[in-house]
Amino acid sequence: EKGWEPAEKVAETVCPYCGTGCVVEYGVKGGRIIWARGGRGSSNEGKLCIKGKFGFEYANSPERLRRPLIRRPGVPKGPLNGRRVEEVFREATWEEALSLVAEKIKEIKAKYGPAAIAGIMSDRSTNESIYAFQKLMRCAVGTDNIDQSATLCHEPSAWALALQLGYGAATNPVADVLNARTIVVVGSNMGETHPVIAAYVKRAAKAGAHLILVNPLRTELSRYAELELNIRPGTDVVLFSAMARYILEMGWHDREFVEKYTEGFQEWAKSLEPFTLEFAERVTGVPASAIKEAARLYALEKPSMIMWTLGITEHEYGTENVSALANLALLTGNVGRPGAGLMPLRGQNNVQGGADMGAAPGRLPGYQPLTDPAVRGKFEEAWRCRLPEFVGFRSTEMVEMARRGVIKMMYIVGENSVRSHPDARAVAEALSRLEFLVVQDIFLTETAEYADVVLPAVSSALEDEGTFTNTERRVQATHKVVEPPGDARPDWQIFIELAKRLGYDMGFSSPAEIIAELSRLAPIFAPLPERRSAESSGLWTGRERPYSTPPASPGAGQIQTNLLEQPDVVLERLYPYVLITGRERAQYHTATMTMRSTLTRIMARGPVVEMNPEDMKAEGLADGQVVYLVSPAGKVRAKIKASDRVPRGVLFTTFHYSDLWINAVVPAVLNPFTKTPAYKDARVRIERV
Ligand code: SF4
Structure with missing residues (x-):
């Protein structure tokens, strides 16, 4: 800190980038951030990576959006290609822009029905804003076509973990890595994507934990690894099924755990028959001896932790990949104890919160199904609206439906879909075909270049108050560190205002009131309002280790049979x-x-x-x-x-x-x-x- 420019104030919030949720202290002078350093009270313990430490200047960028923009009549949608922003859009007041958006929603709804409207919400926004978005779309617009970025990344983790364990989230706090004797890191370049969590893994490995890496690529963690399995891409299920088969063959599984806490074991064990070591070696390219050693360490050198990122999920069979990992954990009883668990490392600072808040088709806040009559009744009464009668599309389906002309209007908040979705040229084509596109962001992104109306948002981490939920389910408070530029507004405020213009009163006017409503309607968040504090150190959704007393309820501890991937x-x-x-x-x-x-x-x-x-x-x-x-x-x-x-x-x-x-x-x-x-x-x- 020596030699740092003296700040007029130091303010604490949560990092705007990855799901680790590091607490950051920012030095502010003349209304601008001048430096950042690691805060305490969260899993980062004072540490930050390059992005957290140096990636804050965007907040001061002259390119920030300051006023709402409306496309000039007749100007074609798409890349600016040298045109100035003023030639394509004209500045507007909030009143004018929101009235236009509301008018178009009404028009398109009247012409094609609410299912022709879809929205994608940012997982970089606060829990409060995400909650407000899904309520706006479901009650004021009347559509269930809502999604967030998890579909592009970790949804297979959430899906498989929810199916098998009951809750689609990490089973342990990050610091639990230090309690593990064996750590398996799968499909993750965490030294680059989650450097602060990687520091825990390095510390554990240096202290003697067995570190096993599974990845087609060599990564920064390679030099800390005891065993590195460089598999052929897309063969994960075969590798983990072979490990499971070998563990069973050697009698290394946890019989008591399997009997007491799992369902479907016999059927699954039978399905492992084809996954011999020889077969796995041929398919995965990993020597049988290495597969045996990985199985031995994972099953016998307990407690064992499996951590993964998108190398597991971003496959056609991503859900099966995650299931294969969950099966290994259940087979060996590596769930629910310090140092034993399953840890998907989430990519965006509030992607866990995005799913928790119900910004997903068919899923109301707290993972309550839209299709359950009792759940619908509860929300309809509380929200004083009729909920959509259909389960909507996921974001990747939305763009395809827009391309086919089924979806006519989209509202995209903080997602640069033109760059982040697959088959990106088809995405660009889909967006240009929409009758109306609203983009809400902090910059004029490539996606905003296709918009009819662009709404200037604030940086949720630096210019708003609310909460983010990190990769270990820790709910942490964010604070306003600096003022937003121009007329930029917080997402939740924009949604409340837009709902009003659609004739619907959301029933709240501050982030605290939103959280209070959430906790009334979603039991898993019930303790939040009393426990929510100004501290960033946060609270857990559920318990710190939700499976510390393994639940025997239906749906918990299910073992899933695996698909055998067929190469094309x-x-x-x-x-x-x-x-x-x-x-x-x-x-x-x-x-x-x-x-x-x-x-x-x-x-x-x-x-x-x-x-x-x-x-x-x-x-x-x-x-x-x-x-x-x-x-x-x-x-x-x-x-x-x-x-x-x-x-x-x-x-x-x-x-x-x-x-x-x-x-x-x-x-x-x-x-x-x-x-x-x-x-x-x-x-x-x-x-x-
Ligand atoms: Fe931010 Fe993630 Fe880096 Fe922490 S590890 S400073 S949360 S980007």
Whole structure:
């Protein structure tokens, strides 16, 4: 801290980026943030990663949206392509912009019905705003077409964990990693995506915990690992089923736990028959000896913790991948104790909260089903409205339905869909076909360039009051650190105002009143209002370890049979490389914030595609050469970079850079249950430019 510019005030809030939910103290001078340092009272214990420490300058960016914008008549939708913002949009008052949006909602509803309207909510917004959004859409608009970004990332985790354990969330606090004797990190580059959690894993490994990595790529954690299983992409189910089969064969499973707390064991055990070690070695590329050792450590060197990120979920079979992990935990009794559990590491600071608040089709706040007559009755009475009679689309389906002309209007809050969804050119086409598009954001994103109305929002972490729920289910208070620019408004206020113009009074006027209503209607959040405090250290939704007394209720501890993935041989021949898209340490998602902060921008690695040097030799490519990546979805130009961490047959890149529109070649292959795209398993070939 020596030499830091003296601040006029120091204010604490929660980091605007990943789901770790680090507490940050910001130094403020002249109304601007001048530095950041790690706060205490949450899992970060004073630490921050590059993004948390240096990625705050976006708040001061001159490019922030300050006033509502309305598209000028006759100006075509799409990229500005050199046109000035003023040529495409004109500034408007809130009164004018919200009245126009309300008028269009009424018009489209009258013409096509409420199912023609859909909304996507930001998981970077507060719990309070997300709750207000789903209430606006369900009660004032009358549609259940609502979703948030979990569909693009961890919904398979939430889906499988809810099915098998009862609650779609992590089973332990992050610090529990220090209690584990074996840690299995699967499909995660957490040293870059969740550096503060990675610090716990490194600490545990240095203190003697067995660290097993499962990933096609070598990552920063590799040098701490005792065992590294570099599997072929998309073969996770085979690996974990073979481990389970071997554990059973050796009698290493926890018989008492299985008998007392699980259902479906016999059927599942029978389904493991094909997953022999020899078969698994052939399919996954991992030597049988390594599979045996991983199984031994996980089953015998307990307590054991499994942690994963999107390398598991972003597959067509992502739900089965997560089920395979949950099955291993249930088989060995590695649930519900300190150091034993299942930890999906969430990507956005409030993606857990987004699901908790009911911003998902068919799911009311607190995971209460819209289709349950008793639940509907309760909410209809409390909200004084008729709830939609249909279960809506997920976000990936919404854009497809917009492309087909079924959905006519969308309201997109804080999501840059044109860059983040698969088959991105089809997304752009879908957005241009809409009769009306509203985008609410802090910058004029590529998605906002297709909007009819753009509404300027505040940065929820820095300019609003409310709560975020982090990856370990800790509900933490956010605080206003600086004033928002111009006329920008908090999301929840915009939703309340819009609902009024649609003739519906939401019944609350502050974040505290929203949380109070939530806790009345969703029992799992009942303790929140009394326990919610100004401290960021937070409270748990449910208990700290929800399965510490394993519940015997139906639906808890279910073991699921696994699908055997069938490779598509024709596709493999035509498109021989597996393209994996991920993230790098200094950037965040479509980089709208990190590329507007000086130090994170300087640390950007740039839009390159990493390729194994042997593959480059076989293709006759030089380092830095520009090629076309071609897939069934499309074609993009990309610069190749030699990389030893990528195995043969695999290409790795990020979706951070607008210069490389990588999701234009990622086909919209979706998980059948959660509609999550297979970003980690796209097939491409290389063509010369
Ligand atoms: Fe922010 Fe995540 Fe980094 Fe913590 S680890 S500082 S929450 S980006």
